[in-house]
Amino acid sequence: EHIPYKHTRMSPEESIKKSQEYYQLMNQRRSIRFFSSDPVPREVIDNVIKAAGTAPSGAHTEPWTFVAVHDPDVKQQLRSIVESEEEINYTKRMGSQWVKDLKGLKTNWVKEYLTEAPWILLVFKQAYSLLPDGRKRNHYYHEISTAIAGGILLTAIHTAGLVTLTSTPLNCGPAFKTLLQLSDNEKLLLLLPVGYPASDATVPKFSRKPLDKIMVVV
Amino acid sequence: EHIPYKHTRMSPEESIKKSQEYYQLMNQRRSIRFFSSDPVPREVIDNVIKAAGTAPSGAHTEPWTFVAVHDPDVKQQLRSIVESEEEINYTKRMGSQWVKDLKGLKTNWVKEYLTEAPWILLVFKQAYSLLPDGRKRNHYYHEISTAIAGGILLTAIHTAGLVTLTSTPLNCGPAFKTLLQLSDNEKLLLLLPVGYPASDATVPKFSRKPLDKIMVVV
Numbered sequence A, B: 001e002h003i004p005y006k007h008t009r010m011s012p013e014e015s016i017k018k019s020q021e022y023y024q025l026m027n028q029r030r031s032i033r034f035f036s037s038d039p040v041p042r043e044v045i046d047n048v049i050k051a052a053g054t055a056p057s058g059a060h061t062e063p064w065t066f067v068a069v070h071d072p073d074v075k076q077q078l079r080s081i082v083e084s085e086e087e088i089n090y091t092k093r094m095g096s097q098w099v100k101d102l103k104g105l106k107t108n109w110v111k112e113y114l115t116e117a118p119w120i121l122l123v124f125k126q127a128y129s130l131l132p133d134g135r136k137r138n139h140y141y142h143e144i145s146t147a148i149a150g151g152i153l154l155t156a157i158h159t160a161g162l163v164t165l166t167s168t169p170l171n172c173g174p175a176f177k178t179l180l181q182l183s184d185n186e187k188l189l190l191l192l193p194v195g196y197p198a199s200d201a202t203v204p205k206f207s208r209k210p211l212d213k214i215m216v217v218v
């Protein structure tokens, strides 16, 4: 069933102003790798996940699960899993070009933020769901849809005055799944520590590509 | 080189309020398939693409190209390409389960919005870039990074009071590439018509999953 779509129109001037302000706000976002352990209210975490859940999805399948980890023991276990896999990535799995490409970020396999940040959000994509009669419902474009939801999640975290790091822990999915008792249709897409930056947090110094390097008008 | 990260802290109360308001704003977004041809200023399009360009990306590779199509002839050509591929999808390629899964959306292979909407944004992901010495630089996680940028783009479009439809035209990439003379490293990820809804625009009636169906707290 289709229903009328109600829309209140903004003036072009207001559109220009809002889009300018939103760009400036988003342009202040940086990936933070040094966290304070100061608490963040559960309500804010609920709200940013609700915002992520408004994302579009192929055939409205809403193919995502957000796991918000707050428990210190579980965070410690996540950290152990990530650090042991990352050590393999840095020293063996990924090769010297990967290590070189990451050099500017000064990252390594020690991830203190996984136990420091008050919340660790894990974003899982669902390849399919089960219908009441037990048949599988295919989730078209579940990875793209969930990554789009991840993008909306980042904007919500930033709008709420919090910081995060977008990360894709390599090869940690299976161990996370066991730890968190997830279903077979769920695969890890993103891991996001969420909280406040440490008072002495630093970020890699770099610039973003100017508009004419990313946009073509036809 | 790392530099200090400057951060102004919001009070928890303000965080709760901002996150609540942002959720409510985002929850009003819907995918629109019926467009008005009313013009949208170029400046707004520039700003929403600038916002998308602030997205995080694997190893800061910024692996995206945004093509903003305004020219009526090019829009007509895009439309012809999409409609002929979509007709094959509906009648032959995708099978009856796909057609059934899409039924609630009342979509078909005629896409008037591709010539009605004042702007069509094409989002391309770049698998690699070429270094000055001609070697290839691998873009880690370029699809996830570009889809995250797509999510930020959607929030910017919505914040600016405009509407869009998230779509992933199947099999249209090669024809688009020829039409727009893109490089070999670029692949189509999303196609987004951008503008105002037609005055009689309708949307499928549905609800979104409640928080407890998408979130697990540990």
Ligand SMILES: Cc1cc2nc3c(=O)[nH]c(=O)nc-3n(C[C@H](O)[C@H](O)[C@H](O)COP(=O)(O)O)c2cc1C
Pocket: A054, A055, A056, A057, A058, A059, A060, A061, A141, A144, A145, A148, B029, B030, B031, B032, B033, B105, B107, B165, B166, B167, B168, B169, B203
């Ligand atoms: C990756 C992706 C691909 C999509 N492809 C199409 C498409 O080809 N045609 C279409 O009409 N809608 C498409 N949609 C839109 C979805 O049908 C829509 O997001 C979903 O029904 C939820 O509706 P909403 O966006 O109004 O919340 C797509 C959405 C996503 C995220």
Ligand SMILES: Cc1cc2nc3c(=O)[nH]c(=O)nc-3n(C[C@H](O)[C@H](O)[C@H](O)COP(=O)(O)O)c2cc1C
Pocket: A029, A030, A031, A032, A033, A105, A107, A165, A166, A167, A168, A169, A203, B054, B055, B056, B057, B058, B059, B060, B061, B141, B144, B145, B148
């Ligand atoms: C898909 C994806 C995966 C990423 N993986 C990691 C990671 O594993 N570790 C890390 O420190 N940063 C990771 N990043 C963060 C990027 O390094 C960061 O976004 C980029 O350097 C740009 O910096 P900015 O986010 O501050 O703009 C990832 C980003 C994306 C989008």
